Amino acid sequence: MLAYAVRRVLVSMPILIAATFLVFVMVALSGDPLSELRTRNPPPPPRTFELEAQRLNLDEPLLTRYWGWLTGLFRGDFGPSTQSTLQIGPELFARFVVTFRLIALAMLVALVLAVIVGVISAVKQYSGTDYTFTFAGFLFLSMPSFWFAILLKEAGISFNNAVGSQVLFTIGDSSVFVEGGTWAQFTDILGHMILPTISLALLSFAAWSRFQRASMLEVLGSDYVRLARAKGLRQRKVMTRHALRTALIPLTTVTALDLGAIISGAVITEIVYQWRGAGSFLLESIDRNDVYAVSGWLLVAATFIILFNLAADLLYAVLDPRIRYA
Amino acid sequence: MPERITEHAPAEREFTVAQRSQGQLVLRRFLRHRLAVISLVVLLAVVLLAFVGGALWRYDVATLTGDYSQPPSWGHPFGTDAVGHDSFAQVMRGTQISIGIAVLVAVFSTLIGTIWGATAGYYRGALDTVMMRISDLILTLPLLAVAAVLGHNVGGSWWLIALVIAGLYWAYVSRVARGVVLSLREKEFIEAAKALGAGDARIIFRHLIPNALGSIIVNATVLVAIAILLETALSFLGVGVRPPDTSLGLLVSSAQTAVSTRPWLFYLPGLFIIVIALTINFIGDGLRDAFDPQQTKVRE
Numbered sequence: 001m002l003a004y005a006v007r008r009v010l011v012s013m014p015i016l017i018a019a020t021f022l023v024f025v026m027v028a029l030s031g032d033p034l035s036e037l038r039t040r041n042p043p044p045p046p047r048t049f050e051l052e053a054q055r056l057n058l059d060e061p062l063l064t065r066y067w068g069w070l071t072g073l074f075r076g077d078f079g080p081s082t083q084s085t086l087q088i089g090p091e092l093f094a095r096f097v098v099t100f101r102l103i104a105l106a107m108l109v110a111l112v113l114a115v116i117v118g119v120i121s122a123v124k125q126y127s128g129t130d131y132t133f134t135f136a137g138f139l140f141l142s143m144p145s146f147w148f149a150i151l152l153k154e155a156g157i158s159f160n161n162a163v164g165s166q167v168l169f170t171i172g173d174s175s176v177f178v179e180g181g182t183w184a185q186f187t188d189i190l191g192h193m194i195l196p197t198i199s200l201a202l203l204s205f206a207a208w209s210r211f212q213r214a215s216m217l218e219v220l221g222s223d224y225v226r227l228a229r230a231k232g233l234r235q236r237k238v239m240t241r242h243a244l245r246t247a248l249i250p251l252t253t254v255t256a257l258d259l260g261a262i263i264s265g266a267v268i269t270e271i272v273y274q275w276r277g278a279g280s281f282l283l284e285s286i287d288r289n290d291v292y293a294v295s296g297w298l299l300v301a302a303t304f305i306i307l308f309n310l311a312a313d314l315l316y317a318v319l320d321p322r323i324r325y326a
Numbered sequence: 327m328p329e330r331i332t333e334h335a336p337a338e339r340e341f342t343v344a345q346r347s348q349g350q351l352v353l354r355r356f357l358r359h360r361l362a363v364i365s366l367v368v369l370l371a372v373v374l375l376a377f378v379g380g381a382l383w384r385y386d387v388a389t390l391t392g393d394y395s396q397p398p399s400w401g402h403p404f405g406t407d408a409v410g411h412d413s414f415a416q417v418m419r420g421t422q423i424s425i426g427i428a429v430l431v432a433v434f435s436t437l438i439g440t441i442w443g444a445t446a447g448y449y450r451g452a453l454d455t456v457m458m459r460i461s462d463l464i465l466t467l468p469l470l471a472v473a474a475v476l477g478h479n480v481g482g483s484w485w486l487i488a489l490v491i492a493g494l495y496w497a498y499v500s501r502v503a504r505g506v507v508l509s510l511r512e513k514e515f516i517e518a519a520k521a522l523g524a525g526d527a528r529i530i531f532r533h534l535i536p537n538a539l540g541s542i543i544v545n546a547t548v549l550v551a552i553a554i555l556l557e558t559a560l561s562f563l564g565v566g567v568r569p570p571d572t573s574l575g576l577l578v579s580s581a582q583t584a585v586s587t588r589p590w591l592f593y594l595p596g597l598f599i600i601v602i603a604l605t606i607n608f609i610g611d612g613l614r615d616a617f618d619p620q621q622t623k624v625r626e
Contacts, residue, residue: 015459018459027475141551144603263470264469267563283474
């Protein structure tokens, strides 16, 4: 088990490093970090461009810049931003904390709902409930996340108007000023998270519930479930102890594989709800052609995806002895 | 009695049934899938409306009609926006662009991904490892973020956006194609072809690809729906198709502050995205059932 984990980590490292190289070169070649400076009116003196180019290491060859960035990372230095006052490292960290909070809660909600709906659909296959869930699943799969998020935001505003007070927050990740202690802050953040979490969760829920249904159907048709029934076990016990436990295993892999899509969905959701999270940081940095900031963002996202997949693989090995002993 | 026997067709004709090709079987099974057939009809109607109706419509995307923020009426079936653009013309143009991008993405990424994955899966060994690591590279990055970086810098023309998305999506297709080829190459008929002395090219093009075609077509269909959603998301974020051209995502984006005041600007483009993606997903579902070789049952 430990050897398996070590091997997986060793395989992931070169991929991660190659991915950072690809990303850095792609971002560095595709935009001009000084573009904002060039559009200024009146144009700044040539000396300003020289100094700025020097500060951003633009005078060095691309490979040297990459190497400088990569080695700097180990010292905790994410490189200079086009905005001279911005510290990329701490800013990235602060922004991603906000985003990961949203992602974690949305995934949890999506998983719980997907398992419940998937199992009900499978057990009551071809019933009215199953068809309703299936249609809803397809509908959510086909719905653009930003459209649904805006719709939910509008519904939240109408709800607040109907109630006459601000129950659901539709703008920002937290209030600027909160009275009271930690508890008040906690409920404030939670209040801001409700709508974005629903927006983000429903998209993954649609795909996962379809998957859970298929996985459950396969297990229900297997011989060992028939045996469990034949030996007279109660329906409830057959379902929970025998069928569901096995049917949950494949979902771990699918969850991990979808993480990239969920991060993308979180970017969109944050933009709609005007959060100061990783999403707005990415788009602002792209807009400024901020090579180091975009590369840093993608590095954090890629690391997170790789670690999560690793965890899913290890979990799979724990849950499924066939993998462990193979 | 003997007369009646002669009236019958010869016994051989009585019992042999006209041979059906694989394609005919698939078509029959697809046509039995009612939801998929209805979806196909709806999708064709939408495509026809966008390309023919959009071209014949009296207003162009850029036409300023002089009617500001009009709700839907006979003159403007989808209403107008605050600048005076006719929304029907805009939504039709957006649908053309979004469908164009999605089809281009599906074709390109399926072609590249299938060749990439099939080569890796067929030859195995070091080549497989290297090729799949390259796919993994792309798969470890959040697609939307990378597409946003590239989309921001290639400019807003629709086919460049399509190339950017296809340039990332082929990696997903290559995984699927490799998986299919890996399972096919161990099958007996491939072994038989090898025993008969068939070369690699013949095995790949005559045996592997025709048998993998079902999975590839189903995957490409679903890819069209995914590409539409990704393109609209990019345009929504301002890094996809940009003005003066338009796409369904851009239309939703510019209407997001007008949901309650001018709802037609927000709901109609959204509805078109959902209808297109939903019908394609249903068609993909029907195709999956139709291509499923385990499903041998064919009625009439």
